[in-house]
Every structure is written in C-alpha cells, then in structure tokens.
Amino acid sequence: AFNAVALAPLLARCADGRADAPVSFFAIDPKFGTRADLREFVHRMNAVGVEVWMRCVLTQTGEGTDASPRSESLRGIDAASYFQLGASGGLEPAGVPMTTALNPCSAPTIALLTDALRSFAIYEGVSSFIIESGGGIVRGPLGRSPLLEKLAHDA
Numbered sequence: 463a464f465n466a467v468a469l470a471p472l473l474a475r476c477a478d479g480r481a482d483a484p485v486s487f488f489a490i491d492p493k494f495g496t497r498a499d500l501r502e503f504v505h506r507m508n509a510v511g512v513e514v515w516m517r518c519v520l521t522q523t524g525e526g527t528d529a530s531p532r533s534e535s536l537r538g539i540d541a542a543s544y545f546q547l548g549a550s551g552g553l554e555p556a557g558v559p560m561t562t563a564l565n566p567c568s569a570p571t572i573a574l575l576t577d578a579l580r581s582f583a584i585y586e587g588v589s590s591f592i593i594e595s596g597g598g599i600v601r602g603p604l605g606r607s608p609l610l611e612k613l614a615h616d617a
Contacts, residue, residue: 466513468592472500476524476532482517482594483524483561485535487578497586504587513589516582520575520609521595522556522563530560536574537562543570566599566609576612 473484474491490497504514523545526532536544537553546554546563556563565571582588593599600607 465511466515466589467507468515468517470494471517471519471594473518476534482519483522483556483558484519485524487518487520487574488581500582500588501586508587514587515590515592516588517592517594518579519594520564521566521597521599522558522561524561526560527555527562528552532560536564540570543568544574566607572609572612575609576616579613580616 471482471484472490472494473482474486474489475482475484490500494500507514523536524532525534525537531537541553544564546565548554554563555561564575579591582591599609
C-alpha cells in the first residue's frame with residue numbers, strides 16, 4: 463500500500479546548484495516554493511493518510527572549498543566550529559566538487575542540524591527524514607556518531 467512520499471532535497475543551495483549541498487538548513491530552495499507551500503502539501507498528504515519524508519544532505523554545504531571559498535552561510539560565521547578541519551588546519555573538502563565537509567561531532571553542528579530537522583517536523587509536519595550521503599555522519603569517537611545519537615533521541 464502507498465503510505466509515504468519522499469521529497470527530493472529541498473534545502474536552499476547555491477544558485478549554481480552544486481549537487482544537493484545546502485547553504486541553509488532552515489530555508490527551502492525558492493525553485494521548490496516556500497515553507498508555507500510545504501506545510502500545505504504535507505497537510506494535504508496527511509489528510510489522505512500519506513506521510514511526507516524529506517531527503518536532506520547533512521554532510522556538507524555548497525560554500526566552496528578553501529581553494530575557492532564562497533562564504534554564504536556557516537563559513538562566514540565560525541567555520542572552525544561547523545566544518546571538519548584537515549591536518550593543515552584548512553577546511554576539509556567533502557568529496558563533491560565545491561563542497562566543504564561539516565563536522566558531525568561538533569556541538570554547534572549537532573545543535574544546528576537537530577534544530578533544523580525539528581523545525582520541519584514541528585512547523586511543516588514532515589513525518590521523517592532520509593539523510594543523503596549518510597556515511598559522512600557516522601564517524602565519531604569510539605565508532606559512535608554524536609549527531610546520529612542526538613537525532614535518534616530527539617524524536
């Protein structure tokens with residue numbers, strides 16, 4: 463039986479559309495509408511018994527690399543708190559061209575991503591989230607991911 467729909471990654475990204483790497487974890491890319499549009503869509507789907515799942519990229523942002531930076535969001539606030547740092551102290555590329563890897567073990571990153579997903583669940587009624595490229599967030603001390611633990615207990 464059909465009981466859920468999974469949406470493409472909706473989060474706002476760079477104008478050049480670098481993969482699905484967001485520049486904001488709270489805003490929807492304007493080409494997909496607004497949060498009010500999402501809320502209405504979720505309401506209509508729920509009214510007929512269909513859950514809405516939202517795919518999200520939580521491993522990187524589309525703010526470029528140290529070689530070609532684009533400070534559009536977190537890079538301009540406190541890059542060292544939000545991103546993974548390489549041995550040289552520079553920001554780690556994420557493996558997708560022009561993206562930088564988020565640090566899934568830092569308290570500011572964990573709080574930001576948890577708050578973002580929680581806001582879509584509370585205010586728009588999104589039922590569940592599918593984390594794209596999730597391999598990047600399973601790393602953590604002692605083999606455990608602080609981000610995944612926080613998300614699991616935040617339900």
